[in-house]
Amino acid sequence: MHGAERGTADSRGRGGGDSRGAGDWWRRxxxxxxxxxxxxxxxxxxxxxxxxxxxxxxxxxxxxxxxxxxxxxxxxxxxxxxxxxxxxxxxxxxxxxxxxxxxxxxxxxxxxxxxxxxxxxxxxxxxxxxxxxxxxxxxxxxxxxxxxxxxxxxxxxxxxxxxxxxxxxxxxxxxxxxxxxxxxxxxxxxxxxxxxxxxxxxxxxxxxxxxxxxxxxxRETRARLAVAEERLRFGRDLHDVMGRNLAVIALKSELAVQLARRGRPEAVEQMIEVQRIARESQREVRDVVRGYREADLGVELLGAQGVLTAAGIACEVRGEVGGLPSEVQSALGWVVRETTTNVLRHGNAGRCAVRVRVTDGKVVLTVENDGAEGADGADREGAKAGADGAGSAGGGSGLAGLAERLRKVGGTLEAGIAGDGLFRVVAEVPLVVKDPVVSEVHA
Incomplete structure (x- = not known):
């Protein structure tokens, strides 16, 4: 929302809402x-x-x-x-x-x-x-x-x-x-x-x-169960990564100890392999946590549709996502995941529409729901701040974090009320990402 629109909205909230006060009270x-x-x-x-x-x-x-x-x-x-x-x-x-x-x-x-x-x-x-x-x-x-x-x-x-x-x-x-x-x-x-x-x-x-x-x-219980199921899926992915690699690290470490006790030089090679596996595990864990492991926008769209439908929210998904670059799919996949979470947690949405289209060398993702009255005001302000370049550099959660993630691949994010009772999020990412930045902070 631009400054003029924001000022108009503020003036309505302070003194111009007499004509809509009763309607807003009912819609809330x-x-x-x-x-x-x-x-x-x-x-x-x-x-x-x-x-x-x-x-x-x-x-x-x-x-x-x-x-x-x-x-x-x-x-x-x-x-x-x-x-x-x-x-x-x-x-x-x-x-x-x-x-x-x-x-x-x-x-x-x-x-x-x-x-x-x-x-x-x-x-x-x-x-x-x-x-x-x-x-x-x-x-x-x-x-x-x-x-x-x-x-x-x-x-x-x-x-x-x-x-x-x-x-x-x-x-x-x-x-x-x-x-x-x-x-x-x-x-x-x-x-x-x-x-x-x-x-x-x-x-x-x-x-x-x-x-x-x-x-x-x-309905709330089904929404919580859907979120819990997604968390279990995340836990299974993390277990698959860590369980296998930790088992290999344990075996190779034990072998290195035995070789070292016998004075065998192969112990060094085994510890080098342990070090390599540990670093690979660290990278894979970061990829799982940050959502970049096998990122697929189509999978995220199907998952969002399933979660929202299970929560009693009619969800319509339109557009083709095949052939998009992996960086674009990763960035937009995060948008789908975060906006789905917001629809479940905030507002009283009964319908959600997701559309993906390619135009003028850009991929445009639009997520629109009819639960604007209950949308998180902090997220709205965070989205505007992120879109203006004032978002947190840490790429945190919420719409401001999404704006930061999209900016790293040359994209933009806009979010705000669009029409009576509608909340719309529009993410644009160029098809050709020149210098995709995926910062990895070592623990």
Whole structure:
């Protein structure tokens, strides 16, 4: 990213992000967090829906009549319903203990509101409109209470028990306040059917939220396993190099000792051979560690595609890599490996596209993914610093290290956000490497 673009981005972050603040806040969330936010606010909306369900009849004069307490206690119940739903959802995610006391208090408040509403409908002042509003409050608070209380229990049996309990409570209240038998049966059936439907919504929402989090954890586990498999492959390569050579060194050293004890001049030749094998082993180990041993860009591309696919990220690879110089393949192979690691570790990518093309005497490798919101900012800055020539000379890890490696073979690296939610890395290496530098630091 150039200075002007960087300044524009900084100004947006400081003061120009009002128009995109909400969108950025949403895009920064992971998929499970988005589902949780949607679920949580759905239950918060249920509080408004509860009040709206009984609020329409309030416009007929209840707000100004002698039963003003009816809409007021309904508003209190709706508020407590939202708080209870939020605490219960926190419990389902394991963030706080089960809100038993709050649920008991919520049930008692529900019973009190239902009793006041039923008393108002049966014995309170007012005409038919007030009786209708009070009857609506009685049924609605019990139905929504069953929905919210179900969030604080586990399993279908407990959920059905909660619904049955509220239905039985509605019948008991109606009988205790002298309601006719027909009205009692209607209230019980209404709470049972309505509460059952709402409780089913609650149970399904919690199950869906748990499933999304489990799938996300499984995806992370698969990504870690893929990285672990790559580390095991590296360990096997290192073992193949060191195991064979160390065994030869041990045998030749033992032979040299025996020859030296006998005063044979061949002992010197054996130790010279040991020295040669030791130096060769040192070189091969450095090649394995630095990724230059049998470097093949095609193998790295296939490996990246396999690792990303195993992590649940759709990966598309395009382009031919046959016939490229070994130095070019080694440099670009490192880019593929590092960018694959970044896609796995940072962001929330769902798609990654890799393209290799030859144009104007250069090989251009482009890696693009849609997880820009979670990309490592330090890596972005490091890439820009490396591309400008200010990177670490040590060729370390990260995008800055890649820029340094590419510069040694006359290449360049660019990285940054390209479009809405896209992060792109572009590496260019000339086909003809005049003086490839592969610095070998002796241990």
């Amino acid at each position: 969330k992971s998929s499970p967090a988005k589902v949780e936010t949607y679920t949580r606010w759905s239950f918060h909306f249920f509080g408004l829906a509860e009040f709206a369900a009984v609020g329409v009849p309030f416009g007929s004069g209840v707000w100004q009549g002698p039963v003003l307490w009816l809409p007021l206690i309904t508003a209190v119940h709706c508020t407590l319903s939202v708080v209870t739903a939020s605490r219960a959802l926190d419990w389902t995610r394991g963030r706080r203990p089960r809100p038993v006391r709050l649920m008991v208090a919520f049930a008692l408040v529900t019973a009190a509101v239902a009793a006041v509403a039923l008393w108002t409908a049966e014995h309170g002042p007012g005409g038919k409109e007030v009786d209708t509003a009070a009857g609506g409050v009685f049924g609605v608070v019990l139905i929504f209470a069953a929905c919210v209380t179900t969030l604080g229990v586990r399993g279908w049996r407990q959920a059905l028990a909660v619904v049955a309990g509220y239905a039985a409570a509605s019948g008991a209240l109606a009988l205790s306040l002298g309601a006719p038998a027909q009205a009692v049966l209607v209230s019980v059936a209404a709470v049972l059917i309505g509460g059952g439907f709402m409780a089913t919504t609650s149970v399904f929402s919690v199950w869906l939220l748990d499933t999304v989090y489990r799938l996300d954890e499984a």
